[in-house]
Structure formats: structure tokens, C-alpha cells
Amino acid sequence: MEWIGFANYAVYMAIFICIYALLSLGLNIQWGFTGLFNAGIAGFFAVGAYTSAVLTSPAADGRLGGFDLPFWVGWIGAMVAAALIAWPIGKICLRFRSDYLAIATIGVAEIIRLVIKSEDWLTNSARGITDIPRPLGDLPYTMSQLAYLAIVMAILLVVYLMVERQIASPWGRMMRAIRDNEDAARAMGKDVPYRRLEAFIFGSALMGLGGALFAHFNRSITPEAIDPMVATFLVWIMLILGGSGNNRGAILGVAVVWVIWSVSEIVTDQFPHEYAVKAKYLRIFLIGLMLQLVLRFRPEGLLPEASGERKPVGKTGN
Amino acid sequence: MGALEIINFYLVPGLVVGSIYALGAVGITLVFAILRYAHLAHGDLATLGAFLGLGLVTALGISPYLALPAVMVLTAVVAVGIDRVFYDYLRERPKIVTVMASLGIALMVRAIVQVVWGVDSQTYTRGIVRPENWFGIRVRDRELITILAMIALVVALQLFLQRSKWGKAMRAMSDNPDLALLSGVDNGKVVTITWVIVGGLCAAAGLFLGLNFELKAMMGWSMLLPMFAAAILGGVGRVEGAVIGGLIVGVAEEMSTLFLPTEYKAATAFAILLLMLLVRPTGLLRGKVL
Numbered sequence: 001m002e003w004i005g006f007a008n009y010a011v012y013m014a015i016f017i018c019i020y021a022l023l024s025l026g027l028n029i030q031w032g033f034t035g036l037f038n039a040g041i042a043g044f045f046a047v048g049a050y051t052s053a054v055l056t057s058p059a060a061d062g063r064l065g066g067f068d069l070p071f072w073v074g075w076i077g078a079m080v081a082a083a084l085i086a087w088p089i090g091k092i093c094l095r096f097r098s099d100y101l102a103i104a105t106i107g108v109a110e111i112i113r114l115v116i117k118s119e120d121w122l123t124n125s126a127r128g129i130t131d132i133p134r135p136l137g138d139l140p141y142t143m144s145q146l147a148y149l150a151i152v153m154a155i156l157l158v159v160y161l162m163v164e165r166q167i168a169s170p171w172g173r174m175m176r177a178i179r180d181n182e183d184a185a186r187a188m189g190k191d192v193p194y195r196r197l198e199a200f201i202f203g204s205a206l207m208g209l210g211g212a213l214f215a216h217f218n219r220s221i222t223p224e225a226i227d228p229m230v231a232t233f234l235v236w237i238m239l240i241l242g243g244s245g246n247n248r249g250a251i252l253g254v255a256v257v258w259v260i261w262s263v264s265e266i267v268t269d270q271f272p273h274e275y276a277v278k279a280k281y282l283r284i285f286l287i288g289l290m291l292q293l294v295l296r297f298r299p300e301g302l303l304p305e306a307s308g309e310r311k312p313v314g315k316t317g318n
Numbered sequence: 319m320g321a322l323e324i325i326n327f328y329l330v331p332g333l334v335v336g337s338i339y340a341l342g343a344v345g346i347t348l349v350f351a352i353l354r355y356a357h358l359a360h361g362d363l364a365t366l367g368a369f370l371g372l373g374l375v376t377a378l379g380i381s382p383y384l385a386l387p388a389v390m391v392l393t394a395v396v397a398v399g400i401d402r403v404f405y406d407y408l409r410e411r412p413k414i415v416t417v418m419a420s421l422g423i424a425l426m427v428r429a430i431v432q433v434v435w436g437v438d439s440q441t442y443t444r445g446i447v448r449p450e451n452w453f454g455i456r457v458r459d460r461e462l463i464t465i466l467a468m469i470a471l472v473v474a475l476q477l478f479l480q481r482s483k484w485g486k487a488m489r490a491m492s493d494n495p496d497l498a499l500l501s502g503v504d505n506g507k508v509v510t511i512t513w514v515i516v517g518g519l520c521a522a523a524g525l526f527l528g529l530n531f532e533l534k535a536m537m538g539w540s541m542l543l544p545m546f547a548a549a550i551l552g553g554v555g556r557v558e559g560a561v562i563g564g565l566i567v568g569v570a571e572e573m574s575t576l577f578l579p580t581e582y583k584a585a586t587a588f589a590i591l592l593l594m595l596l597v598r599p600t601g602l603l604r605g606k607v608l
Binding site (some may be wrong): 035037039089092093095096097098099100102103104106108110111114117118158161229230233236240270277278281282283284287289291292296299 | 344350355358404407408412413414415417418419421422423425426428429430432433436536539540542543546550562579581582584585589591592595596599607608
């Protein structure tokens with residue numbers, strides 16, 4: 001029976017990889033293609049998770065909702081809510097250099113964390129929201145996990161194709177132009193803050209969707225479900241290691257980092273308790289060090305961004 | 319509620335915590351203006367300073383005030399070391415890459431603190447200190463010392479920046495790094511001096527935070543937002559602005575508990591930050607906007 005447990009674990013890991021891949025693709029739109037520093041990924045993730053939870057869970061006393069709506073309404077709602085949070089932040093901060101956005105997104109993630117922890121009527125604070133329906137969740141355990149994996153993979157595929165298409169379009173070219181030479185892009189008449197706002201909102205909506213998929217997978221969401229700094233930072237290292245500006249790299253980075261992260265957790269859980277706690281922080285130290293090493297020795301990541309050089313038009317006969 | 323109560327329960331604690339923010343915000347404003355990036359590891363460097371102080375206090379049995387100079391030197395060395403090992407080679411790359419590296423450093427420094435000192439709250443001294451009564455205004459000695467030490471450190475820094483050769487070089491590099499380089503300013507040395515000052519100020523902020531409240535691994539990180547709010551409120555690059563900004567943010571946070579639940583103290587700093595970026599991004603004293 002060993003291999004069934006192993007297969008179950010692999011499916012579980014694959015679902016997480018797909019969810020993180022959505023976050024990584026969202027960050028790639030913001031950082032990879034537009035150069036925006038979002039340090040509040042966990043905040044948008046949490047907004048998505050809680051929005052979908054409130055919309056789809058059955059009615060409960062003492063808190064808003066639940067409204068018992070179908071899951072897809074919750075997922076769309078999660079994207080809209082994350083986008084609505086991103087809009088004012090981006091509106092204020094994107095006129096300036098990305099440093100200001102970094103600080104403001106740290107702030108917004110912190111405020112979101114405070115609201116989730118202390119507002120009983122909205123999020124049921126520490127107890128969290130339970131009974132979140134999972135699509136096809138009535139099947140037996142293994143089938144249900146596989147079905148959910150199929151759903152998140154399908155969503156990831158659709159998102160990937162849409163982002164690829166968007167990036168290959170004139171819009172994508174314009175975004176890279178803004179990222180690489182803001183002044184030149186502005187001189188060409190591009191509305192730089194507005195375009196950045198588009199990318200920021202688009203990416204944040206994907207992070208919200210990732211949060212919603214996470215909440216439905218766990219069937220519950222509590223303030224402790226994710227460590228905000230670690231979650232945000234993991235997505236960053238995934239994207240940088242995989243290759244920012246390259247969507248396949250973004251997904252590859254997720255798989256590599258998530259496998260390392262999970263396996264190291266299995267290893268450290270074997271330690272006696274007093275060391276296990278310390279080992280948890282050692283892992284965080286090493287993931288931070290990994291970022292420094294990637295930035296130093298392979299800043300372009302495993303799969304670098306396509307250079308965008310094209311054959312001269314005359315020679316291809318077009 | 320009488321004026322005395324407002325002063326005792328809101329103004330004095332606000333000024334104390336504001337002085338701590340000011341010490342941090344001065345460092346942030348220097349890094350922002352001279353090195354031109356937002357240093358996100360600033361809070362965690364302060365945490366490290368506070369815990370290094372705890373190490374000295376418990377190992378040597380000295381008072382935290384005596385440990386302060388040593389801790390400032392130690393943290394300055396750590397700050398210079400971090401710059402040499404991690405930030406220096408990113409200097410030619412877009413500055414935002416260094417911001418990202420500093421986020422990683424923040425996690426690494428905090429992880430070290432958590433491994434070495436554990437995750438439980440600690441204090442420098444045990445027991446409750448009763449506040450002294452000065453004509454109805456109640457102030458603890460440590461609170462008075464925090465405010466006075468902040469003023470002394472900032473005055474010393476201002477004298478250094480205005481009068482000394484290296485202080486002038488720092489200001490020149492802040493105004494125009496290329497021109498400073500052409501005029502014979504050794505940029506590398508200026509960077510090192512900046513980190514020495516920033517590291518020392520960070521340590522002082524952390525130590526006074528630990529002295530007035532308690533030592534926790536997250537203490538510095540939760541101070542990051544108010545410190546940045548203070549730096550931007552005062553005007554990036556303006557040392558006296560960072561002090562004013564720190565005091566305003568500190569007092570505003572304490573006052574906010576009159577209208578808002580205490581949990582949302584941190585939201586005050588965030589609101590100030592967004593408001594300043596919206597209406598006057600140069601800050602009160604006309605600083606830089608990067």
C-alpha cells in the first residue's frame with residue numbers, strides 16, 4: 001500500500017504546484033513583464049481565498065454570508081476582489097519608482113492580515129471559515145483529489161495560454177518597452193502609469209484566483225493557513241529562479257522550489273522536536289540565501305526570457 | 319478627558335515610540351537618498367541589534383545603556399558586511415533588484431535571530447518600572463532616555479553631515495553621484511560610511527524598542543511600515559524630516575487608538591504613507607521623489 005500513499009502525496013504536491021504557478025504567473029505579469037515589485041502577494045492571495053469562501057460557503061451565524069453560491073461565482077468574485085484592492089494601491093503608487101509600490105504592498109498585506117485576524121463579522125477571525133465546498137468534492141478521497149487536480153490544471157492551462165497570448169500581442173511588447181526604457185516609452189506616447197496599473201491589477205487578480213483555489217482545496221481557510229512573508233517570498237524565489245519574463249520558466253521555478261521546500265520539510269520533521277523548530281527557520285534562511293545566489297550567479301533564471309530579437313523583415317520574405 | 323491624560327496616555331508614549339521610529343527612519347532616508355533604494359531589511363537589522371544587546375546584557379550582566387555603543391558598532395559591522403557580500407555586486411543592476419535582495423536579507427536576518435534566540439518574547443530587565451511624576455506628567459526614566467538619546471544621535475549625525483569632509487561627500491553623492499565621483503569623491507567609501515551610520519542607528523532603534531517594550535523576532539519587521547511612512551512623510555533624504563516624520567507617526571499611532579481598535583495601530587502609518595504619496599510625495603520638507 002506504500003505506493004498509494006506516495007501517489008496521493010504526489011497528487012497533493014501537484015495541486016499545490018498548480019496553485020503556486022498561478023501566483024507565479026501573476027507575479028510574472030507584474031515583475032517579469034512590467035517591472036513592478038509586489039511584496040504583498042500573500043495579501044492578494046488571502047483576499048481571494050476569503051472572498052470565495054464567503055461567497056460559496058453555506059450560511060453561517062455571526063459572520064457575513066455564506067451565500068452558498070456556485071464555486072465559479074466565488075472564483076470570479078475572488079479575482080474581482082483582489083483587483084479592487086490592487087486598484088487604489090496601484091493608482092497611488094505607480095506614478096513613482098517601484099520601491100514605493102514594494103513598501104505599499106507590504107503595508108496592504110499587513111492591513112489585510114490584521115482585518116482577517118480581528119474582524120469577526122467578516123472572516124470569523126481566528127476560527128476561520130469552514131465548509132467551503134470543493135467542486136467534485138463528494139467523490140471518494142483519491143478520486144476527489146484527482147478531479148481537483150484536473151480542475152486546477154485546466155485553469156492553469158487556460159491562464160497560461162491567455163497570458164502567453166497577451167504577452168505576444170502588441171500590449172506585451174509595449175509593457176516590455178515600458179519596463180526596459182520608461183522614458184522612451186513615454187516619449188512614444190504610452191500612458192506609463194495607466195499601463196502599469198493594468199498589469200498590476202491583472203496580476204493581482206490571478207493571485208486572488210490562486211487564493212480561491214487554495215481555500216476550496218483545503219475546504220477551509222484560517223488566518224494561520226499561510227505565513228504571509230514566507231508565502232510571498234516563496235513565490236518570488238520561484239519566479240526569479242525559474243526565469244522572470246518567461247511563463248514556462250515561472251511554472252518550472254514553482255515546481256523546483258516547491259519540491260525542494262516540501263522535501264526539506266519532510267526531512268526536518270524527522271528531527272527531534274527542539275531541533276525541528278529551529279530547522280524550520282534554517283530552511284527560511286536557506287531560501288533567502290538561495291535568492292541571493294540566483295540574483296548573483298544566474299539572474300536570468302533557469303529559462304531566460306526570450307531576447308525578442310527577430311530576423312530582419314526583408315530576409316524572411318514577408 | 320483632561321489635557322494631562324491625553325499627554326500621559328497618548329502624547330508621551332507616542333513621542334517615545336516616535337523617537338524609535340525616527341532613529342530607524344533616518345537610516346532609511348539615508349539609504350534611500352544616497353544608495354537610492356528602499357532597504358526592506360531595515361527593521362530586521364534593528365531586531366538583530368536588539369538581540370545582540372540582549373546577548374551582551376545577559377553575558378556580561380551590564381545595563382542595556384552600557385551595551386548600546388557596543389551594539390551599535392557590532393550592528394554597523396554586520397550592515398557593512400551585508401552590503402559587501404550581498405548588495406555591492408548588484409550596484410550596476412537596476413536598483414529594484416537590490417530591493418528584492420534586501421527582502422531576502424530581511425528573512426535571513428530574522429531566521430538567524432529565531433535560531434539563536436528562539437521565538438519567545440524576552441526583556442532586558444525584569445520587574446515593573448513606575449513612572450516618575452514631573453508636575454503631573456508621568457514619564458519613565460527609560461522613556462526620557464530614549465527621547466534624549468534620539469536627539470543626541472541625530473544632532474551628532476547632522477553635525478557630521480554638515481561639517482565633516484565625509485559628511486559633505488555623502489550629501490554630494492545624494493545630490494548627484496556622477497558629479498560626486500567626478501569631483502573625486504570615493505563612492506565606495508561613502509557607501510561604507512553610510513552603512514556604518516545606518517547600522518548603528520538601526521541598532522539604537524532596536525535596542526530602545528526592546529527596552530521600552532519587549533524583544534520579539536517580529537519586532538523590527540512590524541516597525542518597517544511606520545519607519546518608511548516617517549521617512550516619506552518627512553521627505554526622502556532629509557534627516558530632520560525623518561525625525562519629524564517619526565514623531566508624527568508615533569503620536570498619530572497612539573492617538574488613533576482613541577478612534578480605532580488597537581489592532582489597527584499599524585494601519586495609521588499605512589494611511590499616512592498613502593496620503594503623503596497622494597498629496598505631497600516630496601514630504602513635509604521637500605525631499606526627493608525617486
